[in-house]
Amino acid sequence: MKKPLFSFIFSSAFILLLAAMLFSHCAAPEEERALTGLQEKALTFTGPLPEDAFEEGMVRSEERIELGKMLFYEPRLSKSGLISCNTCHNMSTFGVDQLPVSVGHMWQKGPRNAPTVLNAALHGSQFWDGREPDVESQALMPILDPVEMASSEEHVLAVLASMPEYVERFREAFPDEEEPLVYKNVGVAIGAFERILLTYSRFDDFLRGDAGALTDREKEGLRAYMDVGCQSCHGGTALGGTAFAVFETPAERESGESDPGRFDITGNPMHMHSFKVPSLLNIAETYPYLHDGSVWSLSETVDIVALDMLGRELTAEENKHIVAFLGALTGEVPAYALELPVLPPSTEQTPRPVFD
Amino acid sequence: MKKPLFSFIFSSAFILLLAAMLFSHCAAPEEERALTGLQEKALTFTGPLPEDAFEEGMVRSEERIELGKMLFYEPRLSKSGLISCNTCHNMSTFGVDQLPVSVGHMWQKGPRNAPTVLNAALHGSQFWDGREPDVESQALMPILDPVEMASSEEHVLAVLASMPEYVERFREAFPDEEEPLVYKNVGVAIGAFERILLTYSRFDDFLRGDAGALTDREKEGLRAYMDVGCQSCHGGTALGGTAFAVFETPAERESGESDPGRFDITGNPMHMHSFKVPSLLNIAETYPYLHDGSVWSLSETVDIVALDMLGRELTAEENKHIVAFLGALTGEVPAYALELPVLPPSTEQTPRPVFD
Numbered sequence: 033m034k035k036p037l038f039s040f041i042f043s044s045a046f047i048l049l050l051a052a053m054l055f056s057h058c059a060a061p062e063e064e065r066a067l068t069g070l071q072e073k074a075l076t077f078t079g080p081l082p083e084d085a086f087e088e089g090m091v092r093s094e095e096r097i098e099l100g101k102m103l104f105y106e107p108r109l110s111k112s113g114l115i116s117c118n119t120c121h122n123m124s125t126f127g128v129d130q131l132p133v134s135v136g137h138m139w140q141k142g143p144r145n146a147p148t149v150l151n152a153a154l155h156g157s158q159f160w161d162g163r164e165p166d167v168e169s170q171a172l173m174p175i176l177d178p179v180e181m182a183s184s185e186e187h188v189l190a191v192l193a194s195m196p197e198y199v200e201r202f203r204e205a206f207p208d209e210e211e212p213l214v215y216k217n218v219g220v221a222i223g224a225f226e227r228i229l230l231t232y233s234r235f236d237d238f239l240r241g242d243a244g245a246l247t248d249r250e251k252e253g254l255r256a257y258m259d260v261g262c263q264s265c266h267g268g269t270a271l272g273g274t275a276f277a278v279f280e281t282p283a284e285r286e287s288g289e290s291d292p293g294r295f296d297i298t299g300n301p302m303h304m305h306s307f308k309v310p311s312l313l314n315i316a317e318t319y320p321y322l323h324d325g326s327v328w329s330l331s332e333t334v335d336i337v338a339l340d341m342l343g344r345e346l347t348a349e350e351n352k353h354i355v356a357f358l359g360a361l362t363g364e365v366p367a368y369a370l371e372l373p374v375l376p377p378s379t380e381q382t383p384r385p386v387f388d
Numbered sequence: 389m390k391k392p393l394f395s396f397i398f399s400s401a402f403i404l405l406l407a408a409m410l411f412s413h414c415a416a417p418e419e420e421r422a423l424t425g426l427q428e429k430a431l432t433f434t435g436p437l438p439e440d441a442f443e444e445g446m447v448r449s450e451e452r453i454e455l456g457k458m459l460f461y462e463p464r465l466s467k468s469g470l471i472s473c474n475t476c477h478n479m480s481t482f483g484v485d486q487l488p489v490s491v492g493h494m495w496q497k498g499p500r501n502a503p504t505v506l507n508a509a510l511h512g513s514q515f516w517d518g519r520e521p522d523v524e525s526q527a528l529m530p531i532l533d534p535v536e537m538a539s540s541e542e543h544v545l546a547v548l549a550s551m552p553e554y555v556e557r558f559r560e561a562f563p564d565e566e567e568p569l570v571y572k573n574v575g576v577a578i579g580a581f582e583r584i585l586l587t588y589s590r591f592d593d594f595l596r597g598d599a600g601a602l603t604d605r606e607k608e609g610l611r612a613y614m615d616v617g618c619q620s621c622h623g624g625t626a627l628g629g630t631a632f633a634v635f636e637t638p639a640e641r642e643s644g645e646s647d648p649g650r651f652d653i654t655g656n657p658m659h660m661h662s663f664k665v666p667s668l669l670n671i672a673e674t675y676p677y678l679h680d681g682s683v684w685s686l687s688e689t690v691d692i693v694a695l696d697m698l699g700r701e702l703t704a705e706e707n708k709h710i711v712a713f714l715g716a717l718t719g720e721v722p723a724y725a726l727e728l729p730v731l732p733p734s735t736e737q738t739p740r741p742v743f744d
Contacts, residue, residue, distance in 0.1 A: 370729075
C-alpha cells in the first residue's frame with residue numbers, strides 16, 4: 033500500500049502568493065477600515081472574490097453569457113436529448129448533483145465525483161486530473177464523453193444550426209467571426225457563463241474588512257485552518273483549485289484499487305494518484321466528498337485530509353471549528369444563473385434524440 | 389383493425405358550455421370593446437385563461453406555492469437522488485421533455501408521452517387515461533412509480549424530515565395542520581405550484597377583446613379550426629383536457645399493438661383505447677405528439693387527428709392555417725416558475741441516494 037506524498041505545483045503557488053499580496057494591498061484602502069490581525073493573516077493566502085473570472089483580452093458580452101446559459105441548460109446537446117450540463121451541475125444544489133459519481137447516458141456512471149461549476153473558472157486547471165486548462169475547453173468534454181452526454185460535434189452543430197434563434201444568437205455572441213457556429217464556440221459561450229458563476233459569502237465580507245461577518249466559532253475555525261496548515265494546499269481566492277496533491281481515499285485504500293489520477297494524463301510517475309486540490313467554496317453544500325465521492329460527512333472529510341495530507345490528528349474542537357469556518361464559505365448562487373432560459377423550439381431539421 | 393370511435397363525456401361538455409357562456413358574457417364589458425364576430429364565435433367554446441387555477445375553498449398561499457416549487461425541482465424525492473418532476477416536465481421546454489416517452493430510474497422508459505404541467509390544473513382529470521382527478525393527486529404518482537422516480541412514501545418523508553428547512557416550510561405551508569409533513573401534502577404543495585402555471589398567449593389577448601392580437605393567417609386558422617370542428621373535443625379554456633376520445637396512433641395501428649388507455653383503469657369496454665383529449669395550449673412547443681409521442685410534426689398531427697376523429701381530409705391551406713393558429717397558443721412560461729429555488733442541504737439523517 034502506497035504512502036501518500038505531498039506534491040505541489042510551485043509555479044501555481046507563486047502566482048497565488050503574488051495574487052494574495054495584491055489583494056492584501058488593495059482591500060484595506062478600498063474599505064477604509066483597519067483590518068484585524070486575523071484578517072491580515074487570512075489575506076496572506078487568499079483574497080475576496082473578484083467581480084467575475086474574465087481574464088485580460090476575453091470578451092465579456094451579455095450576448096455571449098446568455099447564449100452560454102442557454103447551452104448550459106440545453107438537453108438537446110446530448111445524444112438522448114435528456115442530459116444537459118445542469119443535470120450533473122444542478123444550479124439548485126450549488127452546481128453539483130450531490131451523488132458520489134454522476135449518472136449519464138443510458139444510466140452509465142462516471143468515474144469520479146462531479147465538481148461544482150460555481151467558481152470553477154477561478155481554478156488553475158479543470159477536471160480532477162487538471163487535463164483541461166480552462167472552463168472553455170472543459171465544457172466541451174462531457175458533451176462528447178460516451179458515459180456522460182454521449183454526443184458528437186456533428187450532432188451538437190446540427191442541433192444548434194437547426195434552430196434559427198441559436199444561429200442568430202451565435203452571430204450576436206461572436207460578432208467578429210465569419211463562422212460563429214463552430215464547436216469551439218459552444219465552449220467559449222458556456223465558459224463565459226461560468227466566468228460569472230462566482231458566489232460571494234460572508235468570508236468575502238470578512239476579507240473586505242467586515243470583521244464581524246464571521247462568528248467567533250468561525251474565526252476560531254479560520255485560526256485552526258491556518259495553524260493546521262490547510263492553506264498550504266487550499267489557498268488562493270478559491271481556497272483550492274490550483275495545486276495538485278497525491279491522495280488516495282480511505283475507500284480506495286481499502287479496496288486496493290486507487291485512481292491513477294493525473295498519471296493517466298501525463299504518464300509521469302510523480303503524478304500517480306495525483307489530483308487537483310478541490311476548492312473549498314460552498315464545500316458544505318457539495319457533498320459527498322473526495323474524488324470518488326466516498327465520504328458524506330464534511331467533519332469526517334476534514335479529519336481524513338488533515339491526517340493524510342498534513343499528518344495532523346485534529347482534536348474534536350479543532351475539527352468543529354474548521355467545519356464551522358468552512359460553512360461560512362457557502363455563498364450566494366447568482367440569481368441570474370438560477371433563472372432558467374426558455375429554449376427555442378426544435379424544427380424539422382433538428383436531429384431526433386436517440387435514447388436507447 | 390378497429391375503426392376509431394367518438395366518445396365524449398357529455399357532463400364535461402355541458403360544464404364547458406356553461407363556462408363558455410359565462411366567459412362570452414363577461415369579456416365584453418370588462419374590456420369595453422366591441423367584439424368581432426370571430427371573437428364572439430370563439431367565446432362560445434373557449435375563454436381567456438383565469439388568473440390561476442385555484443378552486444373555491446383551496447388555500448392559495450405564497451408559502452404553499454413556494455414549497456411546491458421546491459418539491460417540483462427536488463431530485464432527492466427520487467430513489468436515485470437524480471430525478472425531479474422537472475426532469476420530465478422541464479420548465480425550459482414548456483413543461484415537457486420533448487422525448488417520445490420519458491426516461492426514468494435506471495434509464496427505464498415510460499409507457500406514454502409526458503404531458504406538459506403548464507395549464508394542466510385546468511384539465512378535468514390527470515394522466516392520458518384520466519386516472520387521477522387533479523394535479524394534487526397526480527403529482528404523487530410519478531414519485532412512486534418504479535419506472536419514473538422509483539421512490540416510496542417512507543423515503544420521501546424521511547428525506548424531507550431530515551432537513552430542518554423543509555420541516556419549517558411544511559409548517560408554514562400548512563399552518564392549521566397538526567402533522568403537516570405527510571405524503572399527501574407533498575402533492576397538495578406541488579399542486580399549488582401547478583395551479584399558477586398558466587401561460588397567457590396572444591389568443592388570450594384576442595379573446596379579451598384585442599382583435600389585432602392574431603395575424604390574418606392565424607384568424608383564418610381559427611375559422612378553419614371551428615369549421616372543421618376541432619372545438620368539439622378541443623374546447624374549454626385549455627382547448628382540451630376534459631373530454632375523452634377513442635384513438636389509435638398510426639404507429640399503433642401499424643404495429644397492431646394499441647394502448648388500451650382508459651380501459652385499463654375502468655375495465656369498461658367502451659373505454660378501450662380511450663384517452664383524455666390533450667390541451668392545445670403551447671402545442672407547438674410540446675412535441676412529439678400523440679399519446680405514444682410517435683409523430684414529430686405538428687402539421688402531420690393535425691392531418692392525422694382531423695381525418696381520424698372528424699373524418700375530415702384537410703386541404704393544405706386549411707392545415708397551414710390551423711397550424712398557424714395553434715402557434716398563437718404558445719404562451720409565456722411564468723417567470724416565477726423559471727426561477728430555480730436553491731435547495732436546502734442534506735443532513736446526516738438524509739437517506740442516501742440509491743442509483744444502482
